[in-house]
Amino acid sequence: MASKVSVQTSPSSYPSLTKLKMTPMPCSFEVDSFAKSAHSGVFHLLPLGLRVQNKLEALIDKHMESIGASKLSLSSITTEALWRQSGRYSANSELLRINDRRESGFLLSPTHEEEITSLVSGMVQSYKDLPLRLYQIGRKYRDERRPRQGLLRAKEFLMKDLYTFDYSQEHALKTYEQVRQAYNNIFNELKIPYLVADADSGNMGGKLSHEYHFISPKGEDNVWSCNSCSYIANEELVEKRVDEVPTSDPLVFEGISTDRTTKIIIAVPRPTSQEKIQNLTWDNISSFVNLHAAKKAAPDLDTGIETSTLTSLLPKTTQTTHITDRRLSSPQQSPNIDLTPTLPSSPCPRCPSGKLHVQKAIEVAHTFHLGTRYSTPLNALIAVPDSSEKRALQMGCHGIGISRLIGATASLLSTDKGLNWPKVIAPFEVVVVTPPSLSPSTSASTSTSTSSLSSTTSSSSTPSDAERIYDTLTSINIAADTILDDRADKGLGWKLKDADLIGYPVVVVLGRGWRESGVVEVQCRGLGVREEVEGRDVGGFVRGVLGRL
């Protein structure tokens, strides 16, 4: 009988969801009803969490469709041989290797550029088959040095990855803009504020790249933006307007190359506020030197080394390189290198009056124009118009961190009452909360609300309790994604608190008002709504509230 009750709204999940659900702890996504840590950096997704994930997948599917992308499902297994061919094997220290009986060199894929390029190159021969846009939503693996913050940085995580294929850079850049627009549409539907930052493409290859960020104190990225114009960039790419005042008393740091042969001496202008200059070791160099800029000037600079190791290695170096901020050197020496870090209130590089400020952010998506970074080494060539020679495919790759986005959303939108899901990815849009006396396994055979149920179309002349709830839901006709909390062993107050903790966007309460006069209370924390509504008007009212979310 309980299953008949549930069929009305959320047929599958209710009875067992209830059973798996622990009392959730607000603001601590991983230990509540949605996901559970199994091992360090490894999570199981519980039924409510899987529903959130499925909603997010459906949202992404819709916008991938809008740009003509087809969904497929690549294996999680790839091979060392393929990654050697692309040149990424040795550079990636986070690859997880699988031991099998044949020593096949199997790896768990952290990303799928190699596999998709290999797949497409075997199936597409001509520009006539392009553009081609293929995506998947699946698990990826990374030997995370320090798994932390739950779903934000795990060893196994879910990604949406889209790969695009064009035959010319011009077409590829148009594709890139279409993907960016689709990404904007996805994030706009989520209704969570986000920043899009110019980004460096790291070891993905290519040159054009953007990051999508949620602003959050939990974030591990720094996003810089101007308080006056639309300039936004991440830590690696942020520029600033540089004052031209030279200084004759530089700060000097000694670093080392990754191969340990070369001492790298870095000189920057001394900051005007002297009080900060204490303990000038390598460990706090980033307060004085923009290491991203230093690394651009000296690509073999080891930026990750610790002072103690550095001190023991420096005496053994046999060569010396200097990198010097442009204000300390003649233009011939190191033209235009600004080695000082961007500081809060630095002048904006793009507008005359703006100042830059920095925010902690969580990167949730990334777009890359790859060009021929993978198609050339993997020999993915196609016939092109107006040429007898085949040409390498122009590619793009575009990721959304599914599990990270879910974790970030849970953490960002939670309040002291509990989680607070955006409508579009909430596990259910609406929860209907009943007192135990309306619940299926209670022994109360009649209730004062029977009269208001008699107008339903139930064919049974003596409806069971379960049938009465089913009929109640039918009579209030909530045409939305609804779950019914009809647990018989919990009181109304407990259930309302639980609904807040789980973070359903809309709560419909069949409380005393329903028994006495057929009115229900509709609550929406996001909009500050708490209103009594006639039973027959509930459907329209709830749809109105959902429409404003």
Add this chain to the structure above:
Amino acid sequence: MASKVSVQTSPSSYPSLTKLKMTPMPCSFEVDSFAKSAHSGVFHLLPLGLRVQNKLEALIDKHMESIGASKLSLSSITTEALWRQSGRYSANSELLRINDRRESGFLLSPTHEEEITSLVSGMVQSYKDLPLRLYQIGRKYRDERRPRQGLLRAKEFLMKDLYTFDYSQEHALKTYEQVRQAYNNIFNELKIPYLVADADSGNMGGKLSHEYHFISPKGEDNVWSCNSCSYIANEELVEKRVDEVPTSDPLVFEGISTDRTTKIIIAVPRPTSQEKIQNLTWDNISSFVNLHAAKKAAPDLDTGIETSTLTSLLPKTTQTTHITDRRLSSPQQSPNIDLTPTLPSSPCPRCPSGKLHVQKAIEVAHTFHLGTRYSTPLNALIAVPDSSEKRALQMGCHGIGISRLIGATASLLSTDKGLNWPKVIAPFEVVVVTPPSLSPSTSASTSTSTSSLSSTTSSSSTPSDAERIYDTLTSINIAADTILDDRADKGLGWKLKDADLIGYPVVVVLGRGWRESGVVEVQCRGLGVREEVEGRDVGGFVRGVLGRL
């Protein structure tokens, strides 16, 4: 414009599907449009294959809902420590190990009894929270010694696994019967003939077990059934009526124990047809001895050893064990051991006149009653009624091989024309095939069918080609899961052949008849239908055909 055309039916997949689609080769599932081998035993699922998988998942979801099972998603990563605790670590030689930087002892899960037991034991404390039924559909991993037959035996494969939890054996057995009924319902909807065999539970623990098989010459299992009654059993469990004629001239084989200390001498009656008795080595022992029965009598018997190895090891044994067929021994010695293999036409053990015959079969699903096999070692205890002591959970596990079922279905139902998907898991139920002149990118600006399109609700007074197709589909109103083949660079004949190869259940042809008189041809290979239908009647006709599939 092409995307508007596709929105009517299969918005996402069409344009790119086309591009990924190679000319499929019938009966060779892995090299066609559905899946593609990436490495030995490792496959990528292409868009059409993913659609088949999604359809199968939806079918399973429906029937899992019917028994109140909730869907979750467990990590693919498990640990050696947990598998040691259950006692399965050393017994499983097909476990794939992951190398990570911390040597965490991570494994890729081949199945999830340990993880789900650990998860549930942390969340469920009392019988009041039961029954609990949890399932997932996800990837599993196995270090397959010899990957073969494509999706039928791969290293990475997709499984549906359901785990059930009850507090008494009585409840658990009721659950078991409900799951079996749900499984029967799933296979009945697939409309592929299947056998359900009594099965041995192998190293899963427990005692009650059934296998679901598709009969197929590609199968690697032997399923025995009676030609007169309903008796069906797999190779391990099959019984037979044993004639009681003793023989004084036995066949004798010498085997060895797995620890190499014991010679195991097996004696069986000499078969009456002498001509088969040649070359009596261990390698062909299974023609004369039922090794499953022998292993029951001597569990440490090494049944996998080869004659050459055996010959060199036997002289070093220090002990001897005899196992003897009951017709050769006194009842005191080895009571009731029948060591002879079941042969075709053996008498049925259950009915007086039936004879057994054997069929090659592909195992596609398996149900196990586990009892406390995992809950006891993993200490998953709950409070029970009428007792102050906690008791171990009564569990069941129930698998469906998703990728294997897809591979088996493709191979079973294919004909010389191509694949032939059951309606319920076909990538699309219907394909609408248009000649190039109706296609969006053709330059033919008018066609003779324009008049028959004028009755549609198109708001454009000068419709484009794409809009005309869209309107055509609207006018013939096929209310089914439909894809439109509007490729402009392929002829009608090529497209019809392609539709057959892919195996859509219903093909609707907008051919010459459509241009000349507004009739379409509806084809259904499964029902032998090939009929001309008035455009306005197509929707109802197609729904009628689909209803009979």
